[in-house]
Amino acid sequence: MQGIAGYQFNNWAQTYSSSPELFFQPANAEEVKQILDLARQRGKRVKVIGGGHSPSDIACTGDFMIRLDKMNRILEVDAEKRQVTVEAGIFLGDLNEELAQHGLALSNLGAVGEVSAAGILGTGTHNTGIEHGILPTQVVALTLMTASGEILLCSHSVNEEIFQAARLHLGCLGVILTVTFQCQAAFRLLEQQFPSTLSEVSSPRGAIVCLVCGCVCVCPAVGWHPAQDWFLPCALCWLGLAPADPRDPVWIQRLKVLYIMKKRKIKDKVRNYNKTTLVNIEKEGQTKDALLQLKSWLEGNPAVVAHYPVEVRFTQADAILLSPCYQRDSCYMNIIMYRPYGKDVQRDEYWSAYEDIMKKVGGRPHWAKAHRCSREDFQRMYPSFQKFCSIRETLDPAGMFLNPYLEKVFF
Structure with a gap:
């Protein structure tokens, strides 16, 4: 898997940027594993990015950067369960169009469609409605590749603790490969x-x-x-x-x-x-x-x-x-x-x-x-912050998926 040198990353608002040493666009899980193997050999960190809409430096790195935009397929539509399984790089705008063909829709959406399935799990994309959760609450299963190259299936019934961490992962647990959404029948909005x-x-x-x-x-x-x-x-x-x-x-x-x-x-x-x-x-x-x-x-x-x-x-x-x-x-x-x-x-x-x-x-x-906010703030704000830290340290003991933003969160 060849990386590209000289790539310049800018977030959507052009308020944060970084110049990764190598930029990758893998097309499948095997290529993702090759990138992680190379990073481990060279002692490099890895940052996976989505649509780049976050108005902060959470997606910035000077080491290896991965964009999953070539992993954007819809893998399965289960009409009976009203569930759809997709590759992590698909944009929600594209997913919405495909779901409409099956008479389905996500129950809640963010403000833009140019965000990836894995990206909404990275930072907790939301919209509004007190009977709706943030968008990651619509996720019922996912697969995660850890720093060692192991692929974990996570859901409410399998690896449940990791699942509750990975549904808002900050990009620090591994690489999300697939996501399964719970959908509902297509509907119309009255404004x-x-x-x-x-x-x-x-x-x-x-x-x-x-x-x-x-x-x-x-x-x-x-x-x-x-x-x-x-x-x-x-x-x-x-x-x-x-x-x-x-x-x-x-x-x-x-x-x-x-x-x-x-x-x-x-x-x-x-x-x-x-x-x-x-x-x-x-x-x-x-x-x-x-x-x-x-x-x-x-x-x-x-x-x-x-x-x-x-x-x-x-x-x-x-x-x-x-x-x-x-x-x-x-x-x-x-x-x-x-x-x-x-x-x-x-x-x-x-x-x-x-x-x-x-x-x-x-x-x-x-x-x-x-x-x-600092780690001390988050320890006060989140009752399960330490549990998340323990899961992160278990899945990524060498800190392959850290960057300067995350260091301020965890250290």
Whole structure:
């Protein structure tokens, strides 16, 4: 298996990059094993990447990099069980099209389709709906190649502890080869958009909230079942545009929002930084309190111009060891700073204030996003953090799958 020298990796937002010594695109499990054998012989580390959408350095390495985009086949569709088994490199957008041909669909999706099956397990991709878990909760089985080249089948009934670790693996347990998803019958979404104010948003059902203009967008009904709520961003949020100046009167901001929603055109791709932290929603009013604290801080620091929206999404508790929703229903609160035309903007003060507020209310960071948390923080945040560490050390005793990001997590 030949590696490519001189490859430059950039994440989607072009905020982090790295230059791996060798870049590989294996087409099957045997070629993956050859790469791991070579890495072991040369004492190199290995990082597997997916779609590169994580706005952090979690995918960066200076050693060996593997992209599984050539391992992108659908291996089996079980119509009776409504399950599909795929190779780990398939993008969800491609998977969705194939599932539709079989009258099936994933019950919940993230914001983009250019993320791989293994990638959503790497950092815990999510969307919203309190009756839905993060996307890895839809995974019922997977195969994992460890640093030694051994292939493990993992599910609720086989290697169950490793399964609960590998469903949010941070890329540090091995190489995911195949993934089996539990699907459901294909459905249609009914979208409803309406404006509201922050003070009116108190239900833990989900919303997209703009702290500046107060625009709230809600999309109920999955498969026409009113108890299952999905929430999609308004056109402004969806297109990644932030035209309003927070110093404008609210009515002017709303006119601009309505104009963009009507026009629905993109003249230039706007990429962004973003940070997500979760708070426990078992305590009534905690989510709203966190939003009000952030709003109060912004009002007290008028020199800080914060882009909107603030995305607020809700997710069901799960048993995945490093899931931010581990053992608790949670609320994702995501702030964004746009980079119009690729230009950097000042964000550090806003970032720090946000992170301090979220830590005070019991937040856990989204693994894909930049954060300042250390091993000591994670030991406090995650009851099963040490169990995950033990599994990692057993599967990868030499640290083949570590990188600088992961060293800050585990050491």
